[in-house]
Amino acid sequence: MQPTDIELLKTLCGIFAPSGNESALTEFLIDYVKTNQSKWKVRPELIYGDEFQDCLILKFGKPRASIFAHIDTIGFSVRYENQLVPIGGPEAETGYKLVGYDAMGPIECKLKEEEGHLFYDFGRGIESGTDLVFKSDFRESDEFVQSCYLDNRLGVFSALKVAETLEDGLIIFSCWEEHGGGTVPYLCKWMYEHYQVKQALVSDITWITEGVSHGNGVVVSLRDSSVPRRTFVNKILALAEESGVPYQIEVERSGGSDGREIQLSPYPIDWCFVGAPEDHVHSPDEKVHKDDIKAMVSLYQHLMKKL
């Protein structure tokens, strides 16, 4: 990974955007695309605004397939007193650093976990309803990157790298994936009604398990809690094989992604999850092998050309 790539990924991991409260990242992405698209092979059309809430779509050429990358993260809402309730499914250990802001200013506090109940420890009260997220502590070694929110800032990063050379396709930045969903249905509607696109790739992060390990390539998921259509998954596997890019196969019973909402939408859209695996999921210490990131970008480049 180039130093500029590491810098971009680090920046992405530090932007505050818990589910339902993603507008800062949306703005960052719009700026980023406007600033950088002159260097890209094709300049995309940027689609966003009121009709897309905090989502953003980049349209390149004549789309035949799409990449979905969710921009939201897990986090915590301040309840009453010093209580917290989770946004999505965060790991919650005493001592984790949380950041946010309310009417009284910026917040940096510590998480306390007691018998499954969550609290914050801070010098003053925080307004009810305030969202807090992990404080980013971005670490890089020869082999790994480590930070909170590689899930899914790495999926966003990969999509931005693919954008540089993409000729035809949609890159769709969705919201609320970590907590209940709700944007994918109208994004599918828009995609299908405007471009009849029936092929979707989910650019997200998955787990290290006994069958998936660091450094062995990008993961193509044959199923998680949802079972995607076999004909489409087989097509992806054949393209992965032909690409020469290192990849691993995942077969899980649990877990989910934007894929589930794509499948349940009232449109006949096939989907497949393709993404790097990570350790220490949903903690401040998410860890991904650099080779797997490289493989992820390479496989997406190939897939978006051939689908």
Added chain:
Amino acid sequence: MQPTDIELLKTLCGIFAPSGNESALTEFLIDYVKTNQSKWKVRPELIYGDEFQDCLILKFGKPRASIFAHIDTIGFSVRYENQLVPIGGPEAETGYKLVGYDAMGPIECKLKEEEGHLFYDFGRGIESGTDLVFKSDFRESDEFVQSCYLDNRLGVFSALKVAETLEDGLIIFSCWEEHGGGTVPYLCKWMYEHYQVKQALVSDITWITEGVSHGNGVVVSLRDSSVPRRTFVNKILALAEESGVPYQIEVERSGGSDGREIQLSPYPIDWCFVGAPEDHVHSPDEKVHKDDIKAMVSLYQHLMKKL
């Protein structure tokens, strides 16, 4: 509250309309609107019929925002023998009075709970599939009203009071909220496709908790099991602040409303829950402070003018 208001609320609480079986309340509402609309500031268009199952929409002027109020209630279905299964999530204590009717006539029986299993106690067998609901015992004091089904006949009542002075907006009476949902998706579709309305308020009842108490105003919910879009919730909070109406903020981990289905619909519609809090939820003894009802109506009047 005026004696006529109390009378209306009492009547609403006594109408039989468990989830899936709401037509009696739909008919009551159509009659009520037809009878009373001549006294209203604007006469709404009434939209109902086959394409809306048992839902009813009132369209005033040029809608920019909508109020969703579900008309169904929790209850019980007669299974086999003297067994009952719940509709939605009712409290179920031995001795509660239940009413309904089957081919043999009207029914008034008692609920029996034994180790989590539910039965009825009645002089004759009741036809399988018969729906039963709590018998209404409407009570009024200086400060409180108390009855079964304030959830959500109070949300319906508030919408009818707001209707009296509403100039522009949609009032949408939905069904099945207590048990599985299913009308909000097509109501959203209709609303968005006909009027491009992207703002929805959920007129429903919430819980007294350690952070929400009787008599301290209408509740604006920042989240429950669903997390609404922060930008929209902040807009509602700013309008609540400017209105001068007493209000309380809610932040919960669980609970849900029509808001969830609005969020999951294939339309980019923002939503916020605004409603009075109650005690003894889903029992025959739901209890709400009159001042909170007043605040609910007042805040809705303000919001529907300013949104």
Added chain:
Amino acid sequence: MQPTDIELLKTLCGIFAPSGNESALTEFLIDYVKTNQSKWKVRPELIYGDEFQDCLILKFGKPRASIFAHIDTIGFSVRYENQLVPIGGPEAETGYKLVGYDAMGPIECKLKEEEGHLFYDFGRGIESGTDLVFKSDFRESDEFVQSCYLDNRLGVFSALKVAETLEDGLIIFSCWEEHGGGTVPYLCKWMYEHYQVKQALVSDITWITEGVSHGNGVVVSLRDSSVPRRTFVNKILALAEESGVPYQIEVERSGGSDGREIQLSPYPIDWCFVGAPEDHVHSPDEKVHKDDIKAMVSLYQHLMKKL
């Protein structure tokens, strides 16, 4: 049942089509209809292809109502090593025979269950992601048929028998019912937008319980985990009564079908579950009384004429 009917049902029970991997059955059905429709009262239009994934629709005359029959089955995915994870909710007992195929050829292996974990026992490793299903052992007696996958090959069979004399209506073969759903939403969209059909019957199999027994007729379900609209269910009951066909009423708290997804779709479509009851659900030994199959076909014939 005629020998040819038994033969058809037996064939259907042996076709490999777990959720997400249904194309073999789709092809069989297309062939079957093309071969047999010349003997039918009305030749249907066949609707299928990319926009319908692996679903198939038969359109007869001017449709006023529809039959939904899901073509997928429960099964197992090969995870890593010799591990299996379920597709849908199969019974899983040590010794059950499973079949499938991977790149190395056909597979017939045995299921092993150990403390809730599932494994296969086979002479060689099976490729990760391979789907396995129960091996069909079709048994027939004077009164009963028994096999895996009567759920829902019997619902498919019944729809094909109804097709022989159907004049107006849609027969919709859906996918993924056993595992997460996802085709019913776009099938509803297509049905409603093209033909404004608002009446749906779910042709599927239900359970023998204390209220539903073998040989007492087809089951009309008043509710399961979902509560269908009472006005529509009452209409079905009145037609069942007038038909003279033996039928039984079901009232359950749990269980589900394509009906749930019909209800949640953004279209105002009423639905009712009508199907034969079976014993040993989701095992290789599903058992249904022949008289109940006969009643199922007869009631569907009557309903599709009168709705």
